[in-house]
Amino acid sequence: MALYLTLDRGYSATYAGLVAALHGLGGVVSSLVAGVMADRLGRRPTMLIAQTSTAFSVALLGFMEHPIAIAGVAFLVGMASNASRPAVQAMMADIVKPEDRVRAFSLNYWAINLGFAISSAGAGFLAEYSYQAGFLIEAAMTLACAVVVFVKLPESRPERTTAQKAAEPSVGLGTVLRDGRFMSVVGLSFLVALIFQQGYVALPVAMGTDGFSSSDFGAAIAVNGVLIVALQIPVTRFIEHRDPRRLLVVSSLLAGYGFGLTAFAGSLGVYVLTVCVWTLAEIINSPIQTGLVVRLSPVHGRGRYQGMYTMSWAVAALTAPLMGGYVIDRFGSEWLWGACAVIGMVAAGGYWVLMRNMPEEESAVVEKVAVPEEGAVAKAGEVTPAA
Numbered sequence: 001m002a003l004y005l006t007l008d009r010g011y012s013a014t015y016a017g018l019v020a021a022l023h024g025l026g027g028v029v030s031s032l033v034a035g036v037m038a039d040r041l042g043r044r045p046t047m048l049i050a051q052t053s054t055a056f057s058v059a060l061l062g063f064m065e066h067p068i069a070i071a072g073v074a075f076l077v078g079m080a081s082n083a084s085r086p087a088v089q090a091m092m093a094d095i096v097k098p099e100d101r102v103r104a105f106s107l108n109y110w111a112i113n114l115g116f117a118i119s120s121a122g123a124g125f126l127a128e129y130s131y132q133a134g135f136l137i138e139a140a141m142t143l144a145c146a147v148v149v150f151v152k153l154p155e156s157r158p159e160r161t162t163a164q165k166a167a168e169p170s171v172g173l174g175t176v177l178r179d180g181r182f183m184s185v186v187g188l189s190f191l192v193a194l195i196f197q198q199g200y201v202a203l204p205v206a207m208g209t210d211g212f213s214s215s216d217f218g219a220a221i222a223v224n225g226v227l228i229v230a231l232q233i234p235v236t237r238f239i240e241h242r243d244p245r246r247l248l249v250v251s252s253l254l255a256g257y258g259f260g261l262t263a264f265a266g267s268l269g270v271y272v273l274t275v276c277v278w279t280l281a282e283i284i285n286s287p288i289q290t291g292l293v294v295r296l297s298p299v300h301g302r303g304r305y306q307g308m309y310t311m312s313w314a315v316a317a318l319t320a321p322l323m324g325g326y327v328i329d330r331f332g333s334e335w336l337w338g339a340c341a342v343i344g345m346v347a348a349g350g351y352w353v354l355m356r357n358m359p360e361e362e363s364a365v366v367e368k369v370a371v372p373e374e375g376a377v378a379k380a381g382e383v384t385p386a387a
Contacts, residue, residue, distance in 0.1 A: 004127065005019060007208055013209075016326075017324055019321075022075040022322075023317065024314055026074075027073060028084065030050075030082045031085070034046055034082070035305070035307015036303065037083075038157070038303030043094070043157055044156075045093040048150060050083035051142055052113045055208075058081075059136055060073055061073045061135055069165075081086045087303075088300040089293075091304050094157065102288065105286065109287060110229060114229045117225025120221060121218050123218060123237065125215050127215075128215060150329040176304050182293075185309075189313065192255055192285060192347050195367055196341050198259055198336065201320065202328060202336055206336075209249050218303070223279070224279045231283055247327070248289065248292075249352050252282035252284035252345075254277060254278065254280055255281035256340050257275045258278030261274045262333070323339075324336055325375040
């Protein structure tokens with residue numbers, strides 16, 4: 001989208017950032033709504049609504065000509081495409097045993113990036129011939145995913161018994177907002193996401209400004225997906241039982257410094273090197289962070305908690321393009337990459353303080369309570385970790 005708007009359509013980096021920000025704003029709106037839907041309607045219906053809506057809105061975006069129409073439909077795409085995330089993450093927490101969740105989230109992330117590695121490189125070359133074809137192909141693949149969900153995926157939402165309804169207070173969005181520790185995690189997640197989001201708007205704009213083509217960016221960003229496919233599983237085995245506090249601190253620093261190094265990039269090879277650094281941060285951060293969110297979420301409020309967590313990334317997707325576009329146009333890309341390094345250090349310090357006050361025994365207590373109920377739900381719904 002960033003390259004389409006700046007190179008193909010001739011708009012400024014600020015306008016490209018505005019469109020990407022509206023896409024992020026749509027995600028902010030849908031995150032909380034989709035979280036509530038996942039708890040009330042179920043994970044499967046929420047995913048079906050989100051994916052079919054995404055397919056139609058992405059196809060529509062490819063035919064928009066007027067700048068206001070492009071911005072408006074981009075908002076709809078952001079709202080639809082982000083709505084499936086809380087349901088997907090809540091479903092995984094429903095069907096996977098607590099001790100296997102870090103590995104499960106890593107495998108899911110690995111699968112996503114296997115597709116990303118192929119599509120990012122392919123899209124870069126495809127864009128040189130037809131951007132519209134890229135929109136239509138994405139719409140078709142998203143619709144195919146919805147068909148798979150409809151045909152193959154059973155519902156996994158835990159049902160509350162009468163005794164549980166009497167003993168446990170209901171979980172609303174107010175409950176989530178009053179959970180200080182969880183909201184601290186959401187805030188830190190926002191800072192980390194703010195850094196990572198620069199790779200999808202500011203980075204292509206900066207590379208375009210330096211004279212690189214869409215295929216150059218596609219090749220550079222494809223390294224992100226290739227490394228995740230190659231390293232996610234072995235790295236997860238290495239970090240699975242290690243101190244999550246240190247891992248979150250290290251990943252935050254790697255993310256900040258990885259993008260900070262982009263200030264010194266003058267060739268495609270150096271850009272690829274910087275992608276390698278922040279990709280390692282992504283590999284470490286994603287499963288640990290998602291596992292921490294599940295650990296702090298009550299069983300019958302997982303959709304709402306995941307929705308709030310997803311919103312931190314959606315707000316970052318809203319803020320990062322505005323930040324990136326403005327800073328590049330006003331001060332130059334070097335200032336943006338320096339800011340990323342500072343944000344990474346701030347996030348690392350925040351994780352260190354937050355996790356220092358979280359006793360290790362808490363994990364065992366929370367998971368022991370959740371296991372029997374999840375086992376019963378998996379049996380009733382015929383959904384097992386293997387499925």
